[in-house]
Amino acid sequence: MGVQWTKEQQEVIRLRDRNILVSAAAGSGKTAVLVERILSKITDKEHPVDIDRLLIMTFTRAAAGEMKERISAAIEKALCEDPDNEHLQRQTTLLHTAQITTIDGFCAYIIRNYFHLIGLDPGYRTADEGELKLLRGDVVKALLEEYYAKKDEKFQKFVECFATGKSDENLGNLIQKLYEMAMSNPFPQEWLSGCMDDYRIDSLEELRETEWMRMLWDAVKDELQEAKLLVQEARRICSEPDGPYLYDEALSSDLLLIRSLQELAEKRDYNGTAEILMKPSFARLSTKKAADVDEQKKQRVKDLRDEEKEILKELGQRYFQSAEKELLEVIRYIRGPIEMLVELTARFKKQFGEAKREKNILDFTDMEHFALQILMTKEGEEIHMSQAARELSAKYDEVLVDEYQDTNALQDALYQCLASPAGDDLFLVGDLKQSIYRFRQADPSIFRTKLESWP
Numbered sequence: 366m367g368v369q370w371t372k373e374q375q376e377v378i379r380l381r382d383r384n385i386l387v388s389a390a391a392g393s394g395k396t397a398v399l400v401e402r403i404l405s406k407i408t409d410k411e412h413p414v415d416i417d418r419l420l421i422m423t424f425t426r427a428a429a430g431e432m433k434e435r436i437s438a439a440i441e442k443a444l445c446e447d448p449d450n451e452h453l454q455r456q457t458t459l460l461h462t463a464q465i466t467t468i469d470g471f472c473a474y475i476i477r478n479y480f481h482l483i484g485l486d487p488g489y490r491t492a493d494e495g496e497l498k499l500l501r502g503d504v505v506k507a508l509l510e511e512y513y514a515k516k517d518e519k520f521q522k523f524v525e526c527f528a529t530g531k532s533d534e535n536l537g538n539l540i541q542k543l544y545e546m547a548m549s550n551p552f553p554q555e556w557l558s559g560c561m562d563d564y565r566i567d568s569l570e571e572l573r574e575t576e577w578m579r580m581l582w583d584a585v586k587d588e589l590q591e592a593k594l595l596v597q598e599a600r601r602i603c604s605e606p607d608g609p610y611l612y613d614e615a616l617s618s619d620l621l622l623i624r625s626l627q628e629l630a631e632k633r634d635y636n637g638t639a640e641i642l643m644k645p646s647f648a649r650l651s652t653k654k655a656a657d658v659d660e661q662k663k664q665r666v667k668d669l670r671d672e673e674k675e676i677l678k679e680l681g682q683r684y685f686q687s688a689e690k691e692l693l694e695v696i697r698y699i700r701g702p703i704e705m706l707v708e709l710t711a712r713f714k715k716q717f718g719e720a721k722r723e724k725n726i727l728d729f730t731d732m733e734h735f736a737l738q739i740l741m742t743k744e745g746e747e748i749h750m751s752q753a754a755r756e757l758s759a760k761y762d763e764v765l766v767d768e769y770q771d772t773n774a775l776q777d778a779l780y781q782c783l784a785s786p787a788g789d790d791l792f793l794v795g796d797l798k799q800s801i802y803r804f805r806q807a808d809p810s811i812f813r814t815k816l817e818s819w820p
Contacts, residue, residue: 384791404439421465423767433465472736479739492726504717505537523705543710551778564700592676599669607659611651618648635689642681740782754782769795771807
């Protein structure tokens with residue numbers, strides 16, 4: 366007996382000629398459905414597709430290897446049922462050259478085939494992590510020594526703001542961290558320049574319109590909603606026959622507090638929110654005894670309330686430790702040091718790139734950027750796809766990406782370069798709750814944006 370797919374899974378497997386985003390939780394069979402979709406395209410009676418006409422990308426070599434094994438097993442099983450099928454027989458051969466790979470592996474494939482378009486020495490090698498770490502350390506050390514020698518006042522202020530103790534190690538870490546964030550974008554220099562936009566403000570009105578202030582309020586709303594759900598769950602337990610009903614009064618008070626904060630967050634009232642969250646006031650849980658209360662439920666309510674209180678306290682400590690005017694003054698003060706950080710990062714990017722070219726080595730980020738450089742150019746606000754991009758796009762009937770929630774802006778730009786102009790051949794699978802590569806600059810908001818905007 367075959368697998369019993371749900372209605373939604375069947376749709377994912379059979380739908381054609383459109384971009385598809387699959388959002389599904391852990392354990393819901395995402396990979397099995399992905400393999401079944403691939404098999405259904407290969408075995409389609411009317412329009413069978415060769416496996417090497419599908420570009421299948423995931424995030425790790427292990428996942429890519431497992432995917433290839435699953436597809437191989439599925440093809441073998443189909444052949445057992447239809448041993449004379451020449452199309453299926455051909456797939457077993459084509460599978461060895463099919464693009465079932467990581468994003469880094471596919472970028473390496475692009476560079477190998479089109480390196481001449483960007484003047485890259487074909488004798489390059491991929492550097493190991495240890496070698497890159499040493500090289501980065503040498504470059505950042507030389508860069509800081511260069512600026513210390515200048516005795517520039519702006520640099521001195523930067524050091525005063527960000528150096529810790531007698532060591533300047535933190536300065537190097539800041540530069541490298543900002544560099545990593547910049548390089549996860551398709552146009553890193555443009556992104557670095559844009560970093561200063563939200564610091565060139567001189568009024569409260571401009572402060573309120575900054576991108577990071579918008580992100581702050583989004584985060585606050587999400588946290589308040591989480592706190593509200595915790596209180597509501599605690600109150601639900603209190604209402605049960607053997608629940609700690611005497612705790613409900615304090616929980617009702619908490620709910621009123623959270624609703625007040627939500628109203629202030631909707632209005633983006635920073636000072637009003639700060640006034641409450643700097644010293645949040647919580648009613649005490651009743652100490653009266655009740656013989657008919659289940660002790661486990663009593664403890665569960667206490668734990669839920671502790672989680673809720675911790676969320677509110679952390680919000681205050683993280684975002685609301687000053688008034689709005691003081692926040693503006695802080696931004697004015699650090700504008701110069703931030704400009705210096707951006708300048709140093711741009712210099713580090715240039716010098717680190719030169720150091721790698723001297724050794725004829727690449728890292729994985731280089732591969733992604735070189736692949737993008739091969740596929741597209743940008744002139745002002747206009748983006749132009751190259752002949753190489755058109756050739757690769759025509760080569761594949763569908764681009765399938767697993768673990769899409771861990772994509773960054775640079776990788777997403779690469780996927781868009783490979784997509785059909787008709788917008789009918791991207792198949793993206795992921796789960797926001799499983800995003801684990803933020804330390805590698807993965808941006809789950811890319812997934813969330815498509816989830817909200819695609820029909």
